Amino acid sequence: MKTIIEPFRIKTVEPIRMTGAEDRERILREADFNLFLVRADDVIIDLLTDSGTGAMSSEQWAGIMRGDESYAGATSFYRFQDRIQELTGFEHVLPTHQGRAAERILFELVGGPGKIVPNNAHFDTTRANIEHSGATPVDLPIEEAADPRGRHPFKGNMDVAGLERLIGEVGRDRIPLVMMTITNNSGGGQPVSLANLRAVREVCTRHRLPMFLDACRFAENAFLIKQREPDQANRAVRDIVHDIFGMADGVTISAKKDGLVNIGGLLLLRDPELLHRASNLLILTEGFITYGGLAGRDLEAMAQGFEEVVHEDYLAYRIRSTEYLGDGLRAAGVPIMEPPGAHAIYIDAAAFASHIPRDQFPGQAVVVGLFRQAGIRTCEIGSVMFGSPPDDKQHRSASTPRPRLELVRLAIPRRVYTQSHIDYVIEAAGELAARRESLRGLRIIDEPPLLRHFTARFEEI
Numbered sequence: 001m002k003t004i005i006e007p008f009r010i011k012t013v014e015p016i017r018m019t020g021a022e023d024r025e026r027i028l029r030e031a032d033f034n035l036f037l038v039r040a041d042d043v044i045i046d047l048l049t050d051s052g053t054g055a056m057s058s059e060q061w062a063g064i065m066r067g068d069e070s071y072a073g074a075t076s077f078y079r080f081q082d083r084i085q086e087l088t089g090f091e092h093v094l095p096t097h098q099g100r101a102a103e104r105i106l107f108e109l110v111g112g113p114g115k116i117v118p119n120n121a122h123f124d125t126t127r128a129n130i131e132h133s134g135a136t137p138v139d140l141p142i143e144e145a146a147d148p149r150g151r152h153p154f155k156g157n158m159d160v161a162g163l164e165r166l167i168g169e170v171g172r173d174r175i176p177l178v179m180m181t182i183t184n185n186s187g188g189g190q191p192v193s194l195a196n197l198r199a200v201r202e203v204c205t206r207h208r209l210p211m212f213l214d215a216c217r218f219a220e221n222a223f224l225i226k227q228r229e230p231d232q233a234n235r236a237v238r239d240i241v242h243d244i245f246g247m248a249d250g251v252t253i254s255a256k257k258d259g260l261v262n263i264g265g266l267l268l269l270r271d272p273e274l275l276h277r278a279s280n281l282l283i284l285t286e287g288f289i290t291y292g293g294l295a296g297r298d299l300e301a302m303a304q305g306f307e308e309v310v311h312e313d314y315l316a317y318r319i320r321s322t323e324y325l326g327d328g329l330r331a332a333g334v335p336i337m338e339p340p341g342a343h344a345i346y347i348d349a350a351a352f353a354s355h356i357p358r359d360q361f362p363g364q365a366v367v368v369g370l371f372r373q374a375g376i377r378t379c380e381i382g383s384v385m386f387g388s389p390p391d392d393k394q395h396r397s398a399s400t401p402r403p404r405l406e407l408v409r410l411a412i413p414r415r416v417y418t419q420s421h422i423d424y425v426i427e428a429a430g431e432l433a434a435r436r437e438s439l440r441g442l443r444i445i446d447e448p449p450l451l452r453h454f455t456a457r458f459e460e461i
């Protein structure tokens with residue numbers, strides 16, 4: 001059969017409150033055109049993020065009931081640890097309440113002033129935790145990542161020559177570790193190839209540097225390796241996953257993505273000394289090492305989620321449904337970042353709303369347009385998110401790159417929306433494309449000094 005169906009039946013439903021055009025006009029004005037300030041029940045299709053927004057399975061909910069809430073040595077911890085050991089080959093597993101808690105512990109231990117941390121592209125919380133420690137994050141994406149229309153299969157790859165050059169320039173002593181983000185979230189949800197991971201591993205080994213993974217979407221990355229990388233098509237995703245983790249000296253994961261849970265994270269380390277120090281910090285700020293700031297029931301849900309996420313029929317459905325949205329948008333005349341990645345489709349807003357100058361936020365104009373059209377909530381990733389107030393000299397993170405692209409992210413929650421929901425999104429975007437000249441630029445009337453996209457207020461020009 002050519003049709004790839006949702007490989008699950010729906011057992012519990014959450015009604016969507018439908019809104020009309022007038023409701024949405026009022027909602028937009030009350031939120032001053034910032035969709036982060038809109039209440040979730042005023043949204044029809046919520047594509048703001050894929051983080052923590054997935055649906056759990058009946059087995060995960062059964063695990064929630066089974067949760068062992070003992071302070072130390074809970075059965076749920078051992079079930080969780082077994083699952084992660086089997087999946088990753090790492091012996092020691094530290095649970096954390098989400099990904100950034102693992103990052104904070106790691107960079108408190110290895111960061112600090114003068115240190116430099118390379119990555120294919122740092123996710124924003126990783127970047128912020130590195131800077132918070134006093135260290136400097138450096139992004140080393142491949143050149144092809146800058147072209148939104150190019151169809152390079154592994155746009156998430158690191159520029160290996162650039163890594164060599166950086167090590168040569170700053171010296172290995174200033175680099176505590178090399179990080180690889182899979183998939184590359186900041187770079188459009190694009191995957192990293194096994195060949196690129198191996199090449200980076202080789203450079204790290206030669207310079208005696210640890211290689212770490214920010215592996216929030218490891219399963220989606222592994223499936224794209226199976227689909228796109230030569231000689232990988234006949235391999236099991238689990239084996240590819242093993243190869244990936246097998247190369248790493250340490251891993252941070254937000255389980256809110258491929259862990260298929262609403263909260264949770266983990267830190268994996270091989271070095272016994274680092275593990276010991278991380279365990280002490282975990283106890284200091286998160287909780288005892290067998291629960292790490294989570295409830296026993298959360299560990300059960302994670303144990304089951306990390307099992308379900310490597311099922312190949314799930315991954316085939318997951319990757320195909322994202323691609324389906326990309327195909328539909330392209331056919332409807334909406335320019336997107338190519339090729340479709342795993343967890344989101346990104347509209348190229350600079351091309352879509354080319355009549356709006358960048359200082360009038362074309363991405364935010366598209367975000368507002370999609371909500372006005374059909375109650376769809378998306379996220380601007382461009383001059384609103386990465387720009388800063390005109391007079392802001394000291395607050396602006398020195399290492400934050402000026403945005404190259406004006407993007408609107410349509411992130412797809414896992415196992416939440418059906419094909420007809422996605423058809424609705426495609427239809428709405430197509431209608432918007434047909435009358436794109438009606439999109440209006442915005443100006444900011446109020447903004448905080450940092451992370452302004454969350455609370456800035458706008459008016460239409």
Ligand SMILES: *Cc1c(COP(=O)(O)O)cnc(C)c1O
Pocket residue numbers: 051098099100101123125126181185214216253254255256257264265
């Ligand atoms: C979500 C995410 C994080 C941070 O995880 P939280 O659970 O939100 O703290 C880190 N890196 C990447 C690539 C992510 O997508």
